[in-house]
Amino acid sequence: MTTRRRWALVALVLAVVVGVPTALRAVPPADSDVAAADLLALVRGAEGRAWSGYVETQGTLQLPTSDDFDGVAALFGERTRLRAWWRSDDDWRVDRLLATGESDLRHDDGVTVAWSYERSEAELSRDPAVRLPRTADLVPPVLGARVLRGIGADDVSRVPSRRVAGTAAPGLRVRPPAPQASVDHVDLWADPVTGVPLRVEVHTSPTGPPDFTSAFGDFSREVPPASVTDFSPTATTDVEVEQVLDIADAANQYAPFRPPGVVGGLPRSSASAGAVGVYGTGLTQLVAIPLRPQEAEPLRAQLRTAVGAADVPGLPAVRLAVGPLGVLVTGQDDEGAWLVAGTVDAPTLERAGRDLLTGTRVVGRR
Structure with missing residues (x-):
């Protein structure tokens, strides 16, 4: 055999070995005959x-931002790469993979550690009642569980199966039952063995691409070892304990306000008993955060310059819709404000702003 023919044979073997798994992944899976209600029960x-695996999220939501909300805007407006290990809802680790390293979140027994190995820094914090979104909220199993809150069998239907992370995953379409929702539907594909959501797509319109996607690139049903989620700082790691996690937590703890029990026709969640109000559930939910003037003004200025932003008639507020997310900031220049944001339509958002301005109580003062 000549050298050329020998290398041609090697190349052919490599093509077969490497190409077969790729080809198998590309073959559309046979559709599952599981009923929508049964698939809903399996996922629940x-x-x-x-579980464990590699996750990518892709957002198209270009949100107005300020220093206090930069992280949230990046999560929903960019591509994010994550490696995650989930032993339970109270024992997990999610690493955000960056060009310069990684940023880790580790959670155990109600305490979360934000750890940067490269900077040798770690911040420990309790899990507050109210906080801004973080990477762990956007992995498919967690996002899928949130989507299904308040959903019944009449709100779901089947969509064709799809191959996700090498698995033939049956699909479920979820439509919000509440008329105030700005989301048209969410498509979810689940592991047929465990029911763990493998891919979640959020759609504002009946057709067209999703506004936000979270999907596994690889997935394991095995329980991750405890050593993977354990926090073991090095001798040089600077560990600090944070009493306030973010701006939402700070407002909830210290702002002297109590928002109304109902805004925009949505009842307040029992989990939000402080100054921040969380209203509705699942795909029809909004949050109201009181802001001080120094926090409100930069956000208000950003909002006013955004494409599509509009003043609200009869209300000192500016409003913007970005995909399924509505954002409203009340108040005039140099004033404090209510930041109202959620997956609700414009009339609900505006009504919520009015309800907050007229129904909020001031507490702790005589």
Whole structure:
């Protein structure tokens, strides 16, 4: 055999070995005959189940931002790469993979550690009642569980199966039952064995691409070892304890306000008993955060310059819709404000702003 023919044979073998798995992944899976209600029950039963894998999220939501909200804007407006290990809802680790290293979140027994190995810094914090979104909220199993809150069998239907992370995953379409929702539908594909959501797509319109996607690139049903989620700082790691996690937590703890029990026709969640109000559930939910003037003004200025922003008639507020997310900031220049944001339509958002301005109580003062 000549050298050329020998190398041609090697190349052919490599093409077969490497190409077969790729080809198998590309073959459309046979559709599952599982009923929508049964698939809904399977996915619901997977909440809190162990898993691990590589996840990518892709957002198209270009949100107005300020220093206090930069992280949130990046999560929903960019591509994010994550490696995650989930032993339970109270024992997990999610690493955000960056060009210069990684940024880790580790959670155990109600305490979360934000750890930067490269900078040798770690921040420990309790899990507050109210906080801004973080990477761990956007992995498919967690996002899928949130989507299904308040959803019944009449709100779901089947969509064709899809191959996700090498798995033939049956699909479920979820439509919000509340008329105030700005989301048209969410498509979800789940592991047929465990019910763990493998891919979640959020759609504002009936057709067209999703506004936000979270999907596994690889997935394991095995329980990750405890050593993977354990926080073991090096001798040189600077560990600090944070009493306030973010601006939402700070407002909830210290702002002297109590928002109304109902805004925009949505009832307040029992989990939000402080100054920050969380209203509605699942796909029809909004949050109201009181802001001081120094926090409100930069955000208000950003909002006013955004494409599509509009003043609200009869209300000192500016409003913007970005995909399924509505954002409203009340008040005039140099004033404090209510930041109202959520997956609700414009009339609900505006009504919520009015309800907050007329129904909020001031507490702790005589």
